[in-house]
Amino acid sequence: MNHLPLIIKREYLTKVRNKAFIIMTFLSPLIIIALFSVVAYLSQLNNNKQKLITVLDESGQFTSIFQNKETVKYKLLNNVTLENAKLIVEKEERYGLLHISDFKSTDGILPIEAKKNVDVEFYSTETPSLSIISGLERKIENRLKEMNLEMKGVDVMTLKNAETNITINQENFSGEKSSKADSVVKLIFGGAAGYLLFMFIIIYGNMIMRSIIEEKTSRIIEVIISSVKPIQLMLGKIIGTTLAGITQFGMWLVLGSILLFIASFIFDIDFTQINTPQQELVTQAIQNPEANAEVQLFMSAFFNMPLANLIVAFIFFFVSGYLLYSSLYAAIGAAVDNETDTQQFMMPIILPLILAVYVGGFTVVENPHGTVATVFSFIPFTSPVVMLMRIPFGVPIWQQILSLLILIATFIFTIWLASKIYRVGILMYGKKPTYKELLKWIRY
Numbered sequence: 001m002n003h004l005p006l007i008i009k010r011e012y013l014t015k016v017r018n019k020a021f022i023i024m025t026f027l028s029p030l031i032i033i034a035l036f037s038v039v040a041y042l043s044q045l046n047n048n049k050q051k052l053i054t055v056l057d058e059s060g061q062f063t064s065i066f067q068n069k070e071t072v073k074y075k076l077l078n079n080v081t082l083e084n085a086k087l088i089v090e091k092e093e094r095y096g097l098l099h100i101s102d103f104k105s106t107d108g109i110l111p112i113e114a115k116k117n118v119d120v121e122f123y124s125t126e127t128p129s130l131s132i133i134s135g136l137e138r139k140i141e142n143r144l145k146e147m148n149l150e151m152k153g154v155d156v157m158t159l160k161n162a163e164t165n166i167t168i169n170q171e172n173f174s175g176e177k178s179s180k181a182d183s184v185v186k187l188i189f190g191g192a193a194g195y196l197l198f199m200f201i202i203i204y205g206n207m208i209m210r211s212i213i214e215e216k217t218s219r220i221i222e223v224i225i226s227s228v229k230p231i232q233l234m235l236g237k238i239i240g241t242t243l244a245g246i247t248q249f250g251m252w253l254v255l256g257s258i259l260l261f262i263a264s265f266i267f268d269i270d271f272t273q274i275n276t277p278q279q280e281l282v283t284q285a286i287q288n289p290e291a292n293a294e295v296q297l298f299m300s301a302f303f304n305m306p307l308a309n310l311i312v313a314f315i316f317f318f319v320s321g322y323l324l325y326s327s328l329y330a331a332i333g334a335a336v337d338n339e340t341d342t343q344q345f346m347m348p349i350i351l352p353l354i355l356a357v358y359v360g361g362f363t364v365v366e367n368p369h370g371t372v373a374t375v376f377s378f379i380p381f382t383s384p385v386v387m388l389m390r391i392p393f394g395v396p397i398w399q400q401i402l403s404l405l406i407l408i409a410t411f412i413f414t415i416w417l418a419s420k421i422y423r424v425g426i427l428m429y430g431k432k433p434t435y436k437e438l439l440k441w442i443r444y
Contacts (some may be wrong), residue, residue: 003236004232004239007232007233008239008243010236011236011240011244012239015244020135021244021248028179034263034318036263037263041340050072051072051095052073052092052095053072053094053096054088054092054094054098054100055097055098057100058103059100061100062100066139068212086123090125094281095124096122096124096125097123097124098122099122100119100120101120108250150350162435186393187364187389189310190388191360191389194356194385195390196318197385198353198385201321201322201325201326204322204326205325207241208329209332209342211237211333211336212237212330212334213336216334216337217337227364230418231415231422234330234422242322242326309391317383317387318388320404321384322384324380327414327415329349330418331417331418332346333423334421335421335425336432341433355382356376357385361389363376364389364390364393383406387400417442419442
């Protein structure tokens with residue numbers, strides 16, 4: 001009799017009804033969103049504080065570059081010594097004092113060497129923000145560049161008008177066009193798919209292993225194994241735990257989205273302000289028409305990808321890769337008595353995953369159709385990650401099918417091999433197994 005559906009149902013219900021599972025399903029997104037909310041609120045609070053900077057420009061060449069903004073305001077001082085300027089800033093409790101020394105020559109013309117040896121200091125009570133200092137350096141450098149060009153007789157406006165952007169249009173010999181944005185979007189999609197599989201295997205593979213260890217130590221498994229084939233029991237635990245993991249993952253996405261919306265609405269938090277050092281650059285990019293054109297280019301590149309092929313391939317490779325590694329986790333759980341003993345067997349499982357991530361991250365970026373990337377996309381223990389990273393770049397269908405068939409065949413062989421270990425190991429107690437003993441169990 002086939003008991004597999006009953007085992008899957010039992011395993012799934014046991015997991016989802018577990019108090020720890022329910023608590024973590026609801027508590028995890030709450031903790032994460034609360035953490036993000038606190039960081040966003042503190043960043044927003046810190047960013048809303050207006051920074052008042054006093055500027056003492058003894059050269060008189062930089063007064064025009066300091067324009068007030070929402071978070072930074074400048075006050076220019078004239079005909080004041082440096083010591084008096086420091087006293088004024090301290091008295092008014094301003095953010096800091098920017099001092100630019102006079103580097104003019106006697107005839108009032110900017111010396112050529114001045115651009116390399118401009119004496120600029122920033123005085124403040126506390127250590128200034130890195131983004132503020134970087135912004136001031138950028139302003140002064142740009143102004144010095146303009147001054148040196150003017151000194152050499154170059155019209156700055158003419159030079160700026162002469163600047164242009166070149167986009168190299170890419171097209172293969174069959175007439176299919178692409179762009180740099182296409183490569184970036186494909187790389188992001190492939191990388192996200194590969195890393196998602198990597199994290200899913202680590203999290204829920206360990207859940208399967210711990211579940212088997214718990215049942216083994218409680219001796220419940222002795223009763224179950226008397227009426228169920230080991231391979232059915234192992235498959236039932238793998239599929240049931242996987243369904244429970246998918247349920248939990250889906251709940252995290254739904255609850256996380258709801259909590260994120262509630263937090264932003266109630267506490268008036270703008271989550272886009274978490275990365276405050278880059279906020280000014282992001283704002284400028286949004287207001288720039290060229291940046292908007294780039295956004296449209298990326299959106300077009302996304303919709304030009306073979307989305308149907310990507311979705312189907314993602315489902316098959318994701319499921320097959322996860323089942324392959326889950327069978328190995330189940331075999332390890334059956335072979336040991338406690339989680340501490342699993343460490344010696346974990347390395348051979350983790351290494352191919354890590355290798356797949358690094359091979360996909362480095363070789364696919366440089367040459368997605370190169371020999372290394374292609375070979376690793378057919379090796380079953382690395383193909384789920386590497387192939388998912390390659391597919392957005394246009395892998396032939398026959399390669400995808402061949403890689404998937406090899407992966408499924410390896411999974412069938414691995415599940416058979418793991419069931420042999422599972423059959424013996426599940427009833428073994430009080431003995432720490434070695435690789436030599438595992439080979440003996442396989443031959444039984």
